[in-house]
Amino acid sequence: MTAAFTLPASITPERHLEVVALGGGHGLAASLTALRHISDAVTAVVTVADDGGSSGRLREDFSVLPPGDLRMALTALCDDSDWGHMWSAVLQHRFDGDGDLGGHALGNLLIVSLWQLIDDPVAGLDLVGRLLQARGRVLPMSAVPLELMAQVRGVDPADPEDRSTVVGQVEIARTTGVVESIAVLPHDPPARPEAVEAVRGADAVILGPGSWFTSVLTHLLVPELRQALVETDAHRILTLNLEMSTDETQGFSAVEHIERLRSTAPELHVETVLADPSVVDDREGLERACASIGAELALYEVAQPGRPGQHDALRLGAAYRDILELPRRSRGSRER
Structure with missing residues (x-):
């Protein structure tokens, strides 16, 4: 039709x-x-399996959920006003340079700071949402950070039918093989x-x-x-x-x-x-x-x-x- x-x-x-x-x-x-x-x-x-970039560094350094995808979801829901647009830009701002702050998004640092102060990931995200006057709510899908594992075929061009395990979101995203299935650790998060x-x-x-x-x-x-x-x-x-x-x-x-x-x-x-x-x-x-x-x-x-x-x-x-x-x-x- x-x-x-x-x-x-x-x-x-x-x-x-x-x-x-x-x-x-x-x-x-x-x-x-x-x-x-x-x-x-x-x-x-929001998925909580990111292990690369600013999110991966903060996840490893502070044993927290990776904040990057959560930050992006919050900015997508920001209020359509000068206030919302300004705070969206602030959260998305990424520091230049090779120092300790280089590559970090300010919003990631803000979210992790709130998590350390409040010790409740959802309450911290709700506070950021209030700051942005977000038209909605952002929640992590799991209470713990996840590690991804994929079964991939043909990573070795010389053996296109060979299957191997690729670990980590970043490695899976850039694999040269064909992803056939996905799993997470822990297995029952x-x-x-x-x-x-x-x-x-x-x-x-x-x-x-x-x-x-x-x-x-x-x-x-x-x-x-x-x-x-x-x-x-x-x-x-x-x-x-x-x-x-x-x-x-x-x-x-x-x-x-x-x-x-x-x-x-x-x-x-x-x-x-x-x-x-x-x-x-x-x-x-x-x-x-x-x-x-x-x-x-x-x-x-x-x-x-x-x-x-x-x-x-x-x-x-x-x-x-x-x-x-x-x-x-x-x-x-x-x-x-």
Whole structure:
């Protein structure tokens, strides 16, 4: 079914729509920026497996959750005012040079400082949110920092079928092999109860976009959070990336992204898979893959014009709004 899609100049938020977005990094920031246009009650549930850059250094030095993805989520939810924009820029400011502060984002230092003063990661993040006048809440997905392990095929070009274990988010993201599966240490990490409660009580849950293995699928490796995602009454939307073949997903199609999710959590069903038409090379095959996880396919142009790898916040927000307003049992595969 094909229907006209008109991009609104603005979107009026639904104040009583409880939306939870799961992910990490730039992908989660894109969905949060879009969701601010449709809801004043957005909760971000953020991966805590980063081991590189400023986050990795602070994680190692102070035995804390890596703050970088949490910081990015907070700035994505900042109030659309001079105050919010200024504090967003302050949190994102990164120090230059080779000294002890070189490479650190000021927001990471602020978050870790609050954690040392308060000794409660969620309370510290809530305080930063109040400072930013954030239109939503940011929660870590786990109570402890996680270490990622991936089974990777073909790291050695001389033996393309050889499989090896690659450890750490940074190493997985830049592997030259093909990532086949992901795991975490500890194997059964505790979820933050606030994150579990948010998922169970949501009207809508958004999974993706983002680095498929290290930002999206990691949420399915926290048992309590995974169970909440399976059992929630929320409308679950899986958002596919605008670029299929990345360092983590070399040569992957849209269908293979869904297959990896299904193999990671076969009991998880979603209601809608949202994809930009530009990533669909086999629509019938993609619709079958969507059906295998209980979903219907919704095609929307959500990229920025002239910047095919970047989401347009208004387009993505309008797509989410449209999907969530469709009757639950009569959507069908639609193209906008």
